[in-house]
Amino acid sequence: MAFMAAGAAPSSSSAASALMPTRPETSPLQFFHAHAARRALFRSPSRTRRSQLVCSLDATKQAVQEQSPTVKGAAAGRTDCFGVFCTTYDLREEEETKSWKKVVNVALSGAAGMISNHLLFKLASGEVFGPDQPIALRLLGSERSFQALEGVAMELEDSLYPLLREVSIGIDPYEVFEDVEWALLIGAKPRGPGMERADLLNINGQIFAQQGKALNAVASRNVKVLVVGNPCNTNALICLKNAPDLPPKNFHALTRLDENRAKCQLALKAGVFYDMISNMTIWGNHSTTQVPDFLNARIDGKPARQVIRDDKWLMEEFTKTVQKRGGVLIQKWGRSSAASTAVSIGDAIRSLITPTPEGDWFSSAVYTNGNPYGIAEDIVFSMPGRSKGDGDYELVTDVVIDGFLWDRIKKSEAELLAEKRCVMPECMQDDELCEITEDTMLPGEK
Ligand SMILES: NC(=O)C1=CN([C@@H]2O[C@H](COP(=O)(O)OP(=O)(O)OC[C@H]3O[C@@H](n4cnc5c(N)ncnc54)[C@H](OP(=O)(O)O)[C@@H]3O)[C@@H](O)[C@H]2O)C=CC1
Numbered sequence: 261m262a263f264m265a266a267g268a269a270p271s272s273s274s275a276a277s278a279l280m281p282t283r284p285e286t287s288p289l290q291f292f293h294a295h296a297a298r299r300a301l302f303r304s305p306s307r308t309r310r311s312q313l314v315c316s317l318d319a320t321k322q323a324v325q326e327q328s329p330t331v332k333g334a335a336a337g338r339t340d341c342f343g344v345f346c347t348t349y350d351l352r353e354e355e356e357t358k359s360w361k362k363v364v365n366v367a368l369s370g371a372a373g374m375i376s377n378h379l380l381f382k383l384a385s386g387e388v389f390g391p392d393q394p395i396a397l398r399l400l401g402s403e404r405s406f407q408a409l410e411g412v413a414m415e416l417e418d419s420l421y422p423l424l425r426e427v428s429i430g431i432d433p434y435e436v437f438e439d440v441e442w443a444l445l446i447g448a449k450p451r452g453p454g455m456e457r458a459d460l461l462n463i464n465g466q467i468f469a470q471q472g473k474a475l476n477a478v479a480s481r482n483v484k485v486l487v488v489g490n491p492c493n494t495n496a497l498i499c500l501k502n503a504p505d506l507p508p509k510n511f512h513a514l515t516r517l518d519e520n521r522a523k524c525q526l527a528l529k530a531g532v533f534y535d536m537i538s539n540m541t542i543w544g545n546h547s548t549t550q551v552p553d554f555l556n557a558r559i560d561g562k563p564a565r566q567v568i569r570d571d572k573w574l575m576e577e578f579t580k581t582v583q584k585r586g587g588v589l590i591q592k593w594g595r596s597s598a599a600s601t602a603v604s605i606g607d608a609i610r611s612l613i614t615p616t617p618e619g620d621w622f623s624s625a626v627y628t629n630g631n632p633y634g635i636a637e638d639i640v641f642s643m644p645g646r647s648k649g650d651g652d653y654e655l656v657t658d659v660v661i662d663g664f665l666w667d668r669i670k671k672s673e674a675e676l677l678a679e680k681r682c683v684m685p686e687c688m689q690d691d692e693l694c695e696i697t698e699d700t701m702l703p704g705e706k
Pocket residue numbers: 370371372373374375376400401402403404405446447448449450467487488489490491492513514515516517518546596597598601
């Protein structure tokens with residue numbers, strides 16, 4: 261494994277070129293930035309060292325691949341790479357001596373955004389994938405964010421994380437997603453003033469369709485995809501529909517933040533620390549129709565209702581507080597949850613790569629085909645799952661669903677079916693229109 265580096269600014273092609281639904285014949289640019297080399301260079305004297313240039317535009321990468329691994333780059337007088345970005349080395353020997361796992365390739369879109377700014381440092385530190393798991397980070401941005409991406413990469417470099425073996429930045433998902441084992445799709449257009457919900461769905465639909473196609477073409481065949489950018493359930497559905505060669509089961513939309521918020525509210529009400537709360541399910545859409553399930557939740561191993569003994573609070577206040585937590589936070593902070601979202605992304609990943617504690621489960625919005633609950637097929641719906649720690653999961657069957665819970669589940673299901681009708685008109689029957697009800701809100705919207 262070698263590090264490759266580059267550093268030219270993007271040229272004039274429009275931002276739209278990064279969002280094209282089909283693969284451009286030549287990618288507008290292709291940058292790979294190397295990180296972590298400096299510290300590594302001084303750790304193992306026996307390591308093979310190489311210094312090499314991989315600067316900027318398309319042809320360069322190919323040219324570099326054809327070059328022998330001897331000193332080039334800075335030594336060759338190029339100015340479009342700098343410092344550690346121009347250095348590369350072979351870490352195989354070091355990996356062997358440290359008994360580290362094989363490097364995991366993780367891509368993030370919206371990598372210059374607020375959530376990523378928290379998440380990247382958790383990933384690089386080993387907090388998410390573990391202290392023996394070296395990581396390569398592939399950052400997807402756009403022409404609009406390219407300079408900011410360089411800044412992010414520089415901060416990662418300056419953090420001297422031993423596990424961070426490679427950082428690359430780019431604006432072409434076909435490049436950035438190549439061989440990735442995890443794709444964290446965070447970037448999405450936020451709703452602007454006066455923008456209809458259906459317009460938002462449409463714009464983001466195009467982004468996630470393109471990214472689905474790119475994943476389908478170049479990602480690892482067992483890539484796990486976690487969609488965070490809103491409206492995340494429907495974006496995940498669009499993404500998986502555009503990736504027919506990948507297992508639909510591997511696509512998730514993030515509802516772990518909602519799960520964490522629900523656990524926090526139950527802990528506060530019960531007067532216990534939140535590690536006492538388990539079996540917390542969020543059903544449905546990551547929107548204000550989501551259903552935080554107090555019927556199956558447990559507090560110190562006992563049913564939450566038995567401990568809290570206040571059904572009115574559970575049915576009304578608890579449910580609303582969780583559904584609208586994101587909006588209240590925006591009112592206070594002036595921006596949406598970023599740090600806690602990043603934490604919850606880490607939690608969601610860890611839930612898939614470590615065995616679920618006996619008897620417990622976690623929530624994730626996943627493809628509904630074959631679900632045991634009777635929820636409509638062919639949507640992405642938050643449900644409870646368990647994992648053996650191998651990246652896969654099974655939906656849990658030992659849940660109780662009463663009339664109250666079922667009614668609410670159906671409401672969230674109806675909302676997701678309506679979203680689907682808007683973004684996939686081919687799924688519409690003659691009498692079905694793309695109509696988004698006023699209930700269809702993101703948690704952060706008023
Ligand atoms: N599921 C969940 O629990 C939660 C989801 N979210 C969602 O996560 C997403 C990211 O949030 P956050 O990081 O705070 O947002 P930021 O605004 O900080 O970053 C969003 C990124 O999205 C990218 N983007 C992609 N397409 C567009 C576009 N057409 N217009 C503008 N920006 C675009 C931008 O990067 P670039 O230019 O590089 O493409 C930008 O950096 C949002 O959709 C938010 O609603 C937030 C909290 C919780």
